[in-house]
Amino acid sequence: GSTGMLTCLVLAVACVARWPVYVSAQTVDETALLIIDVQDCFLPNGSLAVTDGDQVIPVINRIRQDFEQDFSLVVLSQDWHCPDHVSFASQHEGGTPYSLVNLTYNSEGRLCREDSIVSSDQHGVRCSPQKSDSDMITVTQTLWPDHCIKNVTSGPTSAAFSDSLKRKDSDVVIRKGFNCDIDSYSAFYDNGGFRQTELNSVLKQHNVGRVVVTGLALDYCVYYTSLDAHKLGYKVITVTDAARGVAPDSTSAALSDMEANGIELVKSESLRAAL
Ligand code: VGL
Numbered sequence: 629g630s631t632g633m634l635t636c637l638v639l640a641v642a643c644v645a646r647w648p649v650y651v652s653a654q655t656v657d658e659t660a661l662l663i664i665d666v667q668d669c670f671l672p673n674g675s676l677a678v679t680d681g682d683q684v685i686p687v688i689n690r691i692r693q694d695f696e697q698d699f700s701l702v703v704l705s706q707d708w709h710c711p712d713h714v715s716f717a718s719q720h721e722g723g724t725p726y727s728l729v730n731l732t733y734n735s736e737g738r739l740c741r742e743d744s745i746v747s748s749d750q751h752g753v754r755c756s757p758q759k760s761d762s763d764m765i766t767v768t769q770t771l772w773p774d775h776c777i778k779n780v781t782s783g784p785t786s787a788a789f790s791d792s793l794k795r796k797d798s799d800v801v802i803r804k805g806f807n808c809d810i811d812s813y814s815a816f817y818d819n820g821g822f823r824q825t826e827l828n829s830v831l832k833q834h835n836v837g838r839v840v841v842t843g844l845a846l847d848y849c850v851y852y853t854s855l856d857a858h859k860l861g862y863k864v865i866t867v868t869d870a871a872r873g874v875a876p877d878s879t880s881a882a883l884s885d886m887e888a889n890g891i892e893l894v895k896s897e898s899l900r901a902a903l
């Protein structure tokens with residue numbers, strides 16, 4: 629009857645009115661620890677060994693222990709490549725590790741394969757030929773030794789997390805670089821900005837507003853993850869002694885650029901004061 633109708637209307641108005649109040653009352657001030665790519669492939673004896681990469685492990689373990697109360701979430705990213713990933717020098721005719729190639733993608737993120745690429749296109753759909761040149765996006769790709777191959781758990785290309793890294797069942801693992809045709813330095817997006825991982829939504833679900841970034845490599849995945857976190861609106865603290873870079877020049881460039889972008893760089897001994 630009309631009483632029921634009125635009740636419904638009142639409730640609906642109440643819900644609509646209360647909802648924004650409820651949402652804005654939710655906190656977004658949780659802090660997450662991000663541990664980037666602390667995997668065998670980047671550690672001594674790994675195929676893409678970062679100099680002194682293993683020295684980050686005790687620092688990260690200590691941060692976990694000392695700041696357990698401060699982190700409501702711990703996320704580990706994992707570089708997770710196909711055996712014939714496009715970033716591997718082995719997949720490019722005459723390609724040598726650490727040289728650069730240009731890769732072209734159409735607006736949907738499909739790789740437009742060039743003759744220089746040896747690997748067959750069994751994984752990818754060919755770039756649509758109807759797409760006009762203006763839709764194309766060119767990504768400069770550094771060629772790497774084969775590394776971090778998915779499901780490989782021993783040997784130089786192992787994608788496994790280091791046994792020395794302290795982990796918990798509650799840790800969230802975010803895999804990246806699993807698309808065979810595009811690389812992904814950031815743990816948020818691939819290098820063309822075409823697709824996101826689950827990282828941003830996981831952080832949002834946990835009301836995270838601040839991230840502490842650690843791991844490997846400081847000049848690639850730590851750098852791009854820190855920048856993207858900052859662009860997505862997180863407060864970013866990158867712990868410099870909990871990270872190491874592939875090369876000195878790109879590492880100093882990455883540090884300057886992070887600082888210029890408002891990312892806080894701290895040593896682990898000063899992390900308490902920064903939190
Ligand atoms: C990384 C190069 C290639 C990293 C991953 O984790 O920094 N670097 N793949």
Ligand code: ZN
Nearest residue numbers: 707775776805
């Ligand atoms: Zn990689």
